[in-house]
Amino acid sequence: ASYESEEQVVEQEIKVLRKDWMDNIFLTSNLNYGNGYYSDEVFNNTTSSQSLLARQRSTVNVGVNIFLPLSRVTSKKNQIKSKHHYLESLEYKKLSHLDQRHRAIIQHYKDLLFNIRAVAIYAEKVEVNDAAYKLAERFYKAGQVEMSEYQRTVDAFFASQVEYEKAMNETYYCLRILEEYVGESILRK
DSSP states (O other): HHHHHHHHHHHHHHHHHHHGGGGGEEEEEEEEEEEEEEEEEEEEOOOOEEEEEEEEEEEEEEEEEEEHHHHHHHHHHHHHHHHHHHHHOOOHHHHHHHHHHHHHHHHHHHHHHHHHHHHHHHHHHHHHHHHHHHHHHHHHHTSSSSSHHHHHHHHHHHHHHHHHHHHHHHHHHHHHHHHHHHOOSSSSS
């Protein structure tokens, strides 16, 4: 999700870069008005005349100013290319992340299958050791087996139970990790 939002940000930055030339165009206007007095004095060989004129004047000026900083104009194409390259790198990172995620899911799935098989093997081992333990207990009580032989059978039985519980815990852990990756329950009820 973060890759998509970052891509959207970069795409918006590219749109802004393409239109930022408009920042260099200014519309200007001014309005001047007022009264003015003009004095004209005309001389010729024989006479001179003076005239005073009063005029009311108003002017309106409208113009467009264009400011073109050459560094911005010449580097714009490179800035846009840079943003496009960044988008490509984001796409590569996203694909790489998805690839790593797929690999992790496959590895956790393989671990889960291995642990399920291990649980089945340890369950059989517990059954066999339980039968051996019960048999050894009967023989020990009857005095047909020595204490050391009986103790080895008891140790094997409890060791197989511990191995079985470890395998069950590891299977549960792998299952939860896999469900976390997938986002839903894997086992059907």
